[in-house]
Amino acid sequence: MTSLNWSDPPSQTAFPVAKAGYPFIYASIFVTVVFALLGVGPLAVLGLFTTGCVCCFFRDPDRLIPTGEGIVVSPADGKVIKVESIEQTPYYNAPCYRISVFMSVFNVHVNRIPHEGTIRQVRYHPGKFFSANLDKASKENEHNALLLEGPSGKQVGFVQIAGLVARRIICTVQPGDVIKRGQRFGLICFGSRLDIYLPRSTEIAVAVGQKVQAGSSILGRW
Structure with missing residues (x-):
């Protein structure tokens, strides 16, 4: 049985929200209050509904993280x-496995570190905004690529890819940072995708069509 622990301190609120969402939430609340003061009831109700949707989108639930050597x-x-x-990719320096996770607007969009180690590279690339479930999105869309080296020397590449609606990629780690498995490291606003590159020695634990959760779902082991 896999044991679990916290990578980040648990939140002190019943409905934790990512800090990046505060400006959107405050703006929605402001517009809603203006409509209410003007007596425009239908628009005030619409604004209240929109505020609830924005809060839901930027929700940031705590997650228990699996512990154990070699878990991704x-x-x-x-x-x-x-x-x-795949044999080659600009995001990993050897033949590897690629796992792509598509996030709809209904998913939690806070991103978490797949394995403990040291961040070796962070490369941001401006680009287009094709639908994130298309193959060409990996290369042509706006993306932010990270390369992590674990304690054993094995590397994991992971790429934040903006989607059709997404227009902002947030990343809070830098090269040289030592991080924990499951630690929060960023967010992509309003629909997107994550590509994960793992060494060929990895025993893959997921299949196409499976639903996963950041930090708690195991993608593979080595």
Whole structure:
């Protein structure tokens, strides 16, 4: 049985929200209050509904993280849309497996570190905004690629990819940072995708169509 622990301190609120969502929430509340003061009831109700949707989108629930050597967890909530073996990629320096997780607007969009270790590279690339479930999104969309080296020397690559609606990628780690498995490291606003690159020695634990949760779902082991 896999044991669990916290990678980040648990929140002190019943409904934790990511800090990046505060400006959107405050703006929605402000517009709602203006409509209410003007007596425009239908728009005030619409604004209240929109505020609730924005709060829901930026929710940031605590997660218990699996412990154990060689475990790689999902960096994102969503649906696995691709599991494949590839020979070369600009995001990993050897033949590897790629697992793609698609996040709809209904998923939690806070991203978490897939394995403990040291961040070796962070590379941001501006780009287009195709639907994140398309193959060309990996190369052509706006994305932020990270390379992590674990204590054993094995590396994990993971790429935040903006989608059709997403227009902002947030990443809070830098090269040289020592991080924990399951630790929060960023967020992609309003629909997106995460690609994870793992060494060929990894025993893959997920399949296409499976739903996963950031930090708590195991993608593979080595």
